[in-house]
Amino acid sequence: MAREIITLSFPSRLELLGMLDKMLEGFVEQMECDEETATAVTISSIEAATNAIQHGHRRDSTKLVGMEFVVDDDQLEVRVRDSGPGFDPSSLEDCTDPANLLRARGRGIHIMRSLMDEVIFEFQNGHGTLVRLRKRLPPHNGTPR
Amino acid sequence: MAREIITLSFPSRLELLGMLDKMLEGFVEQMECDEETATAVTISSIEAATNAIQHGHRRDSTKLVGMEFVVDDDQLEVRVRDSGPGFDPSSLEDCTDPANLLRARGRGIHIMRSLMDEVIFEFQNGHGTLVRLRKRLPPHNGTPR
Amino acid sequence: MKIQRQDSGAVAILRVSGKLMGGPDAEAFQSVVLEALGQGRRHLLVDLGDVNWINSTGLGILISSYTTLRKRGGELKLLNVSKRIESILMVTKLNTYFESFQDETRALESFRAA
Amino acid sequence: MKIQRQDSGAVAILRVSGKLMGGPDAEAFQSVVLEALGQGRRHLLVDLGDVNWINSTGLGILISSYTTLRKRGGELKLLNVSKRIESILMVTKLNTYFESFQDETRALESFRAA
Ligand SMILES: Nc1ncnc2c1ncn2[C@@H]1O[C@H](COP(=O)(O)OP(=O)(O)O)[C@@H](O)[C@H]1O
Numbered sequence: 043m044a045r046e047i048i049t050l051s052f053p054s055r056l057e058l059l060g061m062l063d064k065m066l067e068g069f070v071e072q073m074e075c076d077e078e079t080a081t082a083v084t085i086s087s088i089e090a091a092t093n094a095i096q097h098g099h100r101r102d103s104t105k106l107v108g109m110e111f112v113v114d115d116d117q118l119e120v121r122v123r124d125s126g127p128g129f130d131p132s133s134l135e136d137c138t139d140p141a142n143l144l145r146a147r148g149r150g151i152h153i154m155r156s157l158m159d160e161v162i163f164e165f166q167n168g169h170g171t172l173v174r175l176r177k178r179l180p181p182h183n184g185t186p187r
Numbered sequence: 188m189a190r191e192i193i194t195l196s197f198p199s200r201l202e203l204l205g206m207l208d209k210m211l212e213g214f215v216e217q218m219e220c221d222e223e224t225a226t227a228v229t230i231s232s233i234e235a236a237t238n239a240i241q242h243g244h245r246r247d248s249t250k251l252v253g254m255e256f257v258v259d260d261d262q263l264e265v266r267v268r269d270s271g272p273g274f275d276p277s278s279l280e281d282c283t284d285p286a287n288l289l290r291a292r293g294r295g296i297h298i299m300r301s302l303m304d305e306v307i308f309e310f311q312n313g314h315g316t317l318v319r320l321r322k323r324l325p326p327h328n329g330t331p332r
Numbered sequence: 333m334k335i336q337r338q339d340s341g342a343v344a345i346l347r348v349s350g351k352l353m354g355g356p357d358a359e360a361f362q363s364v365v366l367e368a369l370g371q372g373r374r375h376l377l378v379d380l381g382d383v384n385w386i387n388s389t390g391l392g393i394l395i396s397s398y399t400t401l402r403k404r405g406g407e408l409k410l411l412n413v414s415k416r417i418e419s420i421l422m423v424t425k426l427n428t429y430f431e432s433f434q435d436e437t438r439a440l441e442s443f444r445a446a
Numbered sequence: 447m448k449i450q451r452q453d454s455g456a457v458a459i460l461r462v463s464g465k466l467m468g469g470p471d472a473e474a475f476q477s478v479v480l481e482a483l484g485q486g487r488r489h490l491l492v493d494l495g496d497v498n499w500i501n502s503t504g505l506g507i508l509i510s511s512y513t514t515l516r517k518r519g520g521e522l523k524l525l526n527v528s529k530r531i532e533s534i535l536m537v538t539k540l541n542t543y544f545e546s547f548q549d550e551t552r553a554l555e556s557f558r559a560a
C-alpha cells in the first residue's frame with residue numbers, strides 16, 4: 043500500500059488529550075497492528091502531545107499542536123509539532139536512576155524511547171520542536187492497514 | 188471562550204470512519220454538551236464524511252477528506268471538504284416519502300438536516316464540495332468547553 | 333462487521349458486531365440472509381447490541397434484507413437498538429417498518445404470534 | 447478524574463475514574479490523600495479499574511502521594527491496573543515501588559500482613 047498520512051491539529055489544552063486518545067484507539071484498531079505496537083503508539087503519541095502542550099506552548103490555547111500519522115508498509119511514524127522554545131535532549135536525566143525514581147516528573151521522553159523504535163527531535167532555533175516517533179511494523183497480510 | 192478550531196484530514200477510505208467516530212466520541216465528551224447534541228454532531232459528521240469518501244472521491248484513497256471542528260460559545264460548526272464534482276442539493280428526493288421509504292440509499296443528507304440546525308453546501312465549480320453542519324449550543328457554565 | 337447466526341424455529345437470529353457501513357458489509361450480510369432463507373428460516377431477528385457504529389449506508393443493508401424477506405412472507409425485526417441507531421431510525425421514519433425489542437424472548441414470541 | 451473514598455481499617459481505598467493526567471487532577475488527588483491521612487488512614491489502595499487514561503504526568507500524582515505516605519509510615523498499592531498502565535509502570539521501573547493487585551481482598555490482606 044502506498045504511504046498514507048492522517049493529520050490533526052488542535053489547541054493546546056490538556057483536556058483535548060482525551061479526544062486524541064480516542065482517535066488513536068480508532069487509528070490503531072483500523073491498522074490491525076499487534077497489541078504491543080498499539081499500546082506503544084498510543085502512549086508515546088500522548089506523551090509527545092502532552093509535552094507540546096505543557097512545555098512547548100505552556101498551555102496557551104491559542105497555539106496549535108500539529109500531528110501527522112504517516113503509515114508506510116513497514117513502519118509508522120507519528121510527528122508532533124509545536125512552536126515553542128525547544129530544549130536540549132542531551133541534558134535530560136535518567137528517570138530510572140534510583141536517585142530520580144521518585145521524582146514526580148521527567149518520564150515522558152524515557153517512555154517514548156522505551157516503547158518506540160526511534161525517537162528523533164528536530165528544532166528550528168526557537169521556532170518549535172518536532173518529535174518523530176517511529177515504530178517498525180511486522181509484514182502485513184496485504185489488505186490495507 | 189474564544190473560537191477554537193480542531194482540524195483533521197485523512198485518506199478517502201471507509202475503514203477510517205471508525206477512527207473518525209472514536210475521535211468524535213472524545214470530542215463531544217470533552218465539550219460536555221448534552222446527549223442530543225452529541226448524537227447529532229457525531230452522526231451528521233459521519234454521514235458527511237461518508238459522502239465525501241463515496242461520492243466526492245469515489246473511494247480514491249490518494250484524495251484527502253478535510254474536516255474542521257469550529258467551536259464557538261454559542262455554536263458548533265463541522266466542515267467537511269472534498270475535491271469531487273459536487274452535486275445539486277435541490278434535486279434530492281425526499282427519503283421519507285412513502286414511495287422512497289424502502290430505497291437502500293439516499294438518506295444521508297436528510298439525516299444531517301434533521302439532526303443539525305443548519306446544513307449548508309458550498310461548491311466550487313468542479314473543485315469540490317464543502318458541507319457546513321451547524322448546531323447551536325445552550326449557554327454554558329463558563330468552564331472551557 | 334461480524335455476524336453469528338443462531339436459529340429458533342422459523343427465526344434466524346443474527347448477532348452483528350462491529351461496524352455496519354455498507355460496501356463489503358452489504359454482500360456479507362446479504363449472503364447470510366440468503367443462506368438462512370434457503371434453510372427455511374423465514375424471519376430474521378437482527379441483534380444490534382454489539383454494533384458500535386452504523387451509518388445511513390449500513391441502514392441500507394437492513395432495508396435490502398427487509399425487502400428480500402417480505403417478498404417471501406417473512407419479517408425483519410431488531411433487537412438491542414442503541415440510542416444512536418434509534419435516532420437514525422426515527423428521523424428516517426424507518427421505525428415504522430422495523431419493529432424493535434430490548435428483550436429477546438419477547439421478540440421471538442412476537443414472530444410466533446404473527 | 448473522579449475519586450470515591452471508602453475505608454477499610456487503616457486503609458483508604460480510592461476508586462479513581464476517568465482521566466489521570468496532572469494539572470488540576472494533582473491537587474484534587476492530593477487533598478483526598480491528606481484528608482484520609484488526617485482521619486487516621488495510613489495506607490492507600492488506589493483502584494485504577496475505571497481509569498481509561500493516564501500519562502506520565504498522571505503517574506507523578508501517584509508518586510507524590512506515595513512519598514507523602516511513606517513519610518508517615520504508610521504504603522500505597524494499586525488495584526486493577528490495566529495493560530496500558532502496566533506498560534508505563536514497567537518502562538519507568540515504578541513497578542518496583544507500586545505493588546499491584548487484581549483482587550481487592552488480597553490487596554487489603556497484604557496491608558494487614560505488613
Ligand atoms: N516539546 C517540548 N518543548 C520544550 N521542552 C520540552 C518539550 N518536550 C520536553 N521538553 C523538556 O524536556 C523535559 C523532559 O520531558 P519529559 O521527559 O517528557 O518529562 P516531563 O514532561 O514530565 O518533565 C521537560 O521537563 C522539558 O523541559
Ligand SMILES: Nc1ncnc2c1ncn2[C@@H]1O[C@H](COP(=O)(O)OP(=O)(O)O)[C@@H](O)[C@H]1O
Pocket residue numbers: 238239242243269271272273274279291292293294295296297316388389
Ligand atoms: N460530497 C458529495 N459529492 C458529490 N455528490 C454528493 C456528495 N454528497 C452527496 N452527494 C449526492 O447526493 C446524493 C444523496 O446523498 P445522501 O442523502 O447522503 O444519500 P446516499 O449517500 O445514500 O446516496 C448522493 O447519492 C450523491 O449523488
